[in-house]
Amino acid sequence: MAAAHHGRRGVPVIWGVVTFPGSNCDRDCVHVLREVLGQPVRAVWYEERSLEGLDAIVLPGGFSYGDYLRAGAIAATAPVMRGVRDAAARGVPVLGICNGFQILAEAGLLPGALLRNRNMRFVCRDTWVRVETTRTPFTRGLVAGSVLRMPVAHAEGRYTAAPGMLRRLAEGAQVVFRYCDAAGRVRPEANPNGAAAAIAGICNPAGNVVGLMPHPERSAESLLGSADGRLLFTSVLPAVVVG
Amino acid sequence: MTSAAPPRGVIERAPPPLAETVGLSPAEHAAIAAGLGRAPNAVEIRCFGVLWSEHCAYKHSRQVLRRLPSTGPGVLQGPGENAGVVAIGGGWAVVFKMESHNHPSAVDPYNGAATGVGGIIRDVLAMGARPIALLDSLRFGPLTDARTRRLLAGVVGGIAGYGNSIGVPTVGGELAVDPAYRDNPLVNVACLGLVRVEDIARARADPPGAVLLYAGARTGRDGIGGAAFASDVLDKAAEQEDRSAVQIGDPFAGKCLIEATLEALGTGRVLGLQDMGAGGLACAAAEMAGRAGRGVTLDLDRVPRRERGMPPHEVLLSESQERMLLVVLPEGASPLASVYRRRGLDAEVVGRVTSDGRFTVRSGGAIVADVPVTLLTQAPARRTAARRPVPPPRAADESGADGPAPDAGEVLLQLLATPEVASKAAIYEQYDHMVQVRTAVRPGRDAAVLRLPEAPPLGLALAADGNGRWCAVDPYGGAAASVLEAAANLACVGAEPVAMTDCLNFARPEDPEVFWTFAQAVEGLADAARALGVPVVGGNVSFYNEGPAGHILPTPVVAMVGVIPHLGEDGHPPEESAPIVLIGEPAGALGGSLYAREVWDRARRTCHRPDLEGAPRTLACVRQAVRRRLLALAHDVSDGGVAVAVAETCLALNRGATIILPEASGDMVLFGEGGTRFIGVVAPERLFDLEALAREHAVPLAQIGHLEGRRLRIRASGRAAVDLSLRRLRRAWTSLSREDL
Numbered sequence: 001m002a003a004a005h006h007g008r009r010g011v012p013v014i015w016g017v018v019t020f021p022g023s024n025c026d027r028d029c030v031h032v033l034r035e036v037l038g039q040p041v042r043a044v045w046y047e048e049r050s051l052e053g054l055d056a057i058v059l060p061g062g063f064s065y066g067d068y069l070r071a072g073a074i075a076a077t078a079p080v081m082r083g084v085r086d087a088a089a090r091g092v093p094v095l096g097i098c099n100g101f102q103i104l105a106e107a108g109l110l111p112g113a114l115l116r117n118r119n120m121r122f123v124c125r126d127t128w129v130r131v132e133t134t135r136t137p138f139t140r141g142l143v144a145g146s147v148l149r150m151p152v153a154h155a156e157g158r159y160t161a162a163p164g165m166l167r168r169l170a171e172g173a174q175v176v177f178r179y180c181d182a183a184g185r186v187r188p189e190a191n192p193n194g195a196a197a198a199i200a201g202i203c204n205p206a207g208n209v210v211g212l213m214p215h216p217e218r219s220a221e222s223l224l225g226s227a228d229g230r231l232l233f234t235s236v237l238p239a240v241v242v243g
Numbered sequence: 244m245t246s247a248a249p250p251r252g253v254i255e256r257a258p259p260p261l262a263e264t265v266g267l268s269p270a271e272h273a274a275i276a277a278g279l280g281r282a283p284n285a286v287e288i289r290c291f292g293v294l295w296s297e298h299c300a301y302k303h304s305r306q307v308l309r310r311l312p313s314t315g316p317g318v319l320q321g322p323g324e325n326a327g328v329v330a331i332g333g334g335w336a337v338v339f340k341m342e343s344h345n346h347p348s349a350v351d352p353y354n355g356a357a358t359g360v361g362g363i364i365r366d367v368l369a370m371g372a373r374p375i376a377l378l379d380s381l382r383f384g385p386l387t388d389a390r391t392r393r394l395l396a397g398v399v400g401g402i403a404g405y406g407n408s409i410g411v412p413t414v415g416g417e418l419a420v421d422p423a424y425r426d427n428p429l430v431n432v433a434c435l436g437l438v439r440v441e442d443i444a445r446a447r448a449d450p451p452g453a454v455l456l457y458a459g460a461r462t463g464r465d466g467i468g469g470a471a472f473a474s475d476v477l478d479k480a481a482e483q484e485d486r487s488a489v490q491i492g493d494p495f496a497g498k499c500l501i502e503a504t505l506e507a508l509g510t511g512r513v514l515g516l517q518d519m520g521a522g523g524l525a526c527a528a529a530e531m532a533g534r535a536g537r538g539v540t541l542d543l544d545r546v547p548r549r550e551r552g553m554p555p556h557e558v559l560l561s562e563s564q565e566r567m568l569l570v571v572l573p574e575g576a577s578p579l580a581s582v583y584r585r586r587g588l589d590a591e592v593v594g595r596v597t598s599d600g601r602f603t604v605r606s607g608g609a610i611v612a613d614v615p616v617t618l619l620t621q622a623p624a625r626r627t628a629a630r631r632p633v634p635p636p637r638a639a640d641e642s643g644a645d646g647p648a649p650d651a652g653e654v655l656l657q658l659l660a661t662p663e664v665a666s667k668a669a670i671y672e673q674y675d676h677m678v679q680v681r682t683a684v685r686p687g688r689d690a691a692v693l694r695l696p697e698a699p700p701l702g703l704a705l706a707a708d709g710n711g712r713w714c715a716v717d718p719y720g721g722a723a724a725s726v727l728e729a730a731a732n733l734a735c736v737g738a739e740p741v742a743m744t745d746c747l748n749f750a751r752p753e754d755p756e757v758f759w760t761f762a763q764a765v766e767g768l769a770d771a772a773r774a775l776g777v778p779v780v781g782g783n784v785s786f787y788n789e790g791p792a793g794h795i796l797p798t799p800v801v802a803m804v805g806v807i808p809h810l811g812e813d814g815h816p817p818e819e820s821a822p823i824v825l826i827g828e829p830a831g832a833l834g835g836s837l838y839a840r841e842v843w844d845r846a847r848r849t850c851h852r853p854d855l856e857g858a859p860r861t862l863a864c865v866r867q868a869v870r871r872r873l874l875a876l877a878h879d880v881s882d883g884g885v886a887v888a889v890a891e892t893c894l895a896l897n898r899g900a901t902i903i904l905p906e907a908s909g910d911m912v913l914f915g916e917g918g919t920r921f922i923g924v925v926a927p928e929r930l931f932d933l934e935a936l937a938r939e940h941a942v943p944l945a946q947i948g949h950l951e952g953r954r955l956r957i958r959a960s961g962r963a964a965v966d967l968s969l970r971r972l973r974r975a976w977t978s979l980s981r982e983d984l
Contacts, residue, residue: 022408024498028680032680067495068495122673124675124676125668220680223810224677224682
């Protein structure tokens with residue numbers, strides 16, 4: 001087990017993992033942060049309103065509220081989202097994974113929307129993504145242009161946005177990950193859901209709120225096939241300004 | 244209510260035809276009347292109809308099922324509860340159960356399959372375990388038929404829709420086709436759960452004075468009489484008429500129910516619990532009382548309902564999904580109810596445990612049913628005749644020549660493209676097979692492997708196997724072979740089997756030939772389980788699987804769980820020219836094989852009987868070779884024989900191979916099935932150690948070739964039989980198109 005990592009002033013980074021009704025990757029994220037990375041983690045129930053004291057927040061995957069209405073639509077109005085909004089405004093790193101990404105998009109904390117996959121079916125398999133920017137707290141420890149192997153598991157992961165927004169995302173370095181092949185080439189066959197511009201993950205203009213469809217917590221231990229996803233979590237550690 | 248007097252407020256006197264419509268025979272109706280000392284009322288008859296159905300009572304099968312060995316050193320709970328429980332070490336136990344949802348899936352494939360998943364998950368939950376994996380075993384008519392493809396797509400969608408949403412990974416399974424399954428597909432789902440040994444829960448209603456806490460979704464009119472529906476034959480009109488017997492699942496409620504129930508169990512206040520599945524509230528309450536030798540009273544007015552105007556029998560027997568019945572002390576009811584309500588679920592006290600041994604139901608101030616629990620839960624066994632089928636006269640062409648032997652390469656491509664052998668990626672990629680971060684070996688290999696973060700370095704392996712083709716020719720041998728194959732799949736990942744469960748799919752048991760076949764298959768399962776020392780900790784019987792066109796193939800399916808004591812990462816991929824070996828008795832036959840179906844268009848009667856004496860040695864040898872990393876890859880020889888197993892090995896490694904098979908008659912050596920045999924790829928420097936291990940176990944081992952280039956070349960009987968590029972093999976093997984599914 002890894003030794004506890006510490007923030008800039010030697011104080012441990014305190015992570016919050018939010019559980020909505022229907023979240024199903026919350027325990028997986030807690031496992032990776034607590035058991036694999038030795039980080040202190042607070043499990044946050046969706047009815048909590050304040051997220052004071054947390055240094056980084058994860059909105060995990062799953063089917064919040066059964067994905068009824070639209071994936072993430074109901075969770076985006078849950079009480080805890082007030083705390084997420086406040087934390088995001090303060091610059092706290094916020095990571096939305098899969099359903100968490102859908103929730104951030106529905107809440108307006110990230111632009112665009114996630115539509116039903118092009119083939120209309122759920123897809124669970126490994127994908128490769130290329131790191132497009134290292135300016136976010138979750139990619140700070142990575143090399144731009146490097147390739148990570150992480151699995152996807154979703155039915156509604158086809159990123160879309162208005163053409164003007166897609167252009168602004170590209171120009172503003174808000175595209176964080178693009179689907180690619182193992183060699184880093186962006187190819188249609190490497191795009192599992194038909195996402196616009198092969199977008200797998202984006203960030204807000206400030207860069208502290210990141211959403212992505214692939215699951216870094218499922219690729220954080222080599223026994224499960226890939227440890228690449230661990231880098232998203234470890235990137236945060238030196239970046240957090242504690243206090 | 245302690246009196247055995249005739250119930251007051253009887254709503255109607257039931258005419259005998261009601262007994263008939265709920266599936267009770269005249270003799271059974273008479274037995275009920277004799278047991279009660281009066282004629283049962285309409286509500287009671289309907290309760291008996293469900294609790295005495297084959298689905299709930301196993302009245303045809305239980306005599307035969309006693310043949311299965313169900314005890315062993317690790318067994319903490321055998322048959323009789325909601326699922327079996329086996330210790331795996333470190334204070335942990337696995338809970339394990341498989342069930343069919345065949346008829347609902349034939350009528351409404353999406354909801355039928357989805358609710359099958361929900362039900363089996365709650366059976367595992369009822370033992371106090373967190374559900375951690377699902378397997379699906381599917382059988383359909385030929386996929387060339389558009390209606391069959393629609394059914395398959397619906398079933399896969401239903402399993403995905405429910406399993407993905409509740410966060411339990413579907414990590415493996417199997418698919419087979421035969422025209423006999425066209426009208427009556429088989430949808431068998433197994434669930435595995437994990438529990439601390441000290442936290443195992445039971446479905447018992449005890450002590451008297453405890454209350455029954457209803458928890459979960461509200462009760463509606465869906466699934467009325469589903470258990471009885473499962474115990475009858477599907478007819479042509481069923482697809483239209485029986486939809487009300489199919490439940491509708493709500494995976495979101497199911498997920499909330501799992502988490503709330505695990506939290507409730509964690510309080511230590513839950514004395515017993517059971518899913519309100521088949522037979523609904525009546526069955527859950529009566530069975531829990533029956534196991535404890537107690538009675539229960541139910542107050543239907545307190546049951547949370549989704550619709551108005553439901554008569555008592557509908558409230559009692561509704562199979563609405565996502566509901567559990569908990570037994571708790573009165574002071575525990577309120578704190579536990581708040582656990583459920585916090586997650587948006589209903590929770591109400593609907594009855595209590597009594598010491599009078601009676602099943603008493605009140606509704607609207609009147610008593611609407613009052614019968615002894617033992618009478619309700621102990622259906623008399625039905626005597627069933629068994630008769631060995633008379634084999635059809637041997638066709639003239641069956642013993643003689645088959646005309647010119649087909650090109651072996653073409654046959655290999657044809658077999659690789661069959662649904663049994665072809666890549667199931669189009670199916671399993673629709674299932675979330677990685678949630679819970681346990682899946683160390685993903686679907687598509689011989690067995691799925693789960694790591695247990697709770698108890699490292701322990702790993703669990705899972706496999707499901709059945710072989711209706713073989714059972715149609717030899718039910719004893721085919722059933723035994725299914726057990727051996729499941730064990731072989733586990734051996735390929737180095738796992739030692741600790742328990743198995745079964746799902747026995749047959750046609751109507753009143754047909755003496757069907758019953759004989761059933762009994763033979765159970766005998767085969769029992770003998771194979773004994774030979775391997777693997778207990779059968781639970782199971783499910785599904786009779787009446789037949790359509791207008793006739794019976795399904797007799798299809799016992801087994802799911803097996805094994806333990807890997809030290810789960811590690813895969814070693815290096817084998818290098819070019821690594822030796823390829825065949826391990827195990829060089830046995831096999833074409834009777835009942837995939838080859839017979841594809842090339843001859845019929846099964847043959849000559850089957851290879853499994854070698855129950857030699858198989859355990861071969862399995863132990865391969866298991867140890869995998870654990871000691873003497874084998875870089877092991878793969879068992881099953882559908883399509885050695886040729887298909889070698890081709891699959893090439894596809895798994897993305898490497899070519901050159902194979903030379905010994906002299907033997909015709910296509911038997913290439914495509915013959917049967918026997919416990921493995922293809923292994925060996926690191927050259929470990930070949931000597933592997934040979935020593937095989938000698939130690941007295942297991943035949945022959946080097947039959949090596950990895951080479953990008954083509955598969957097989958020489959058999961002294962001639963070049965197969966010479967195909969990897970690309971052509973892969974194209975055939977990826978025939979199950981995503982668009983169809």
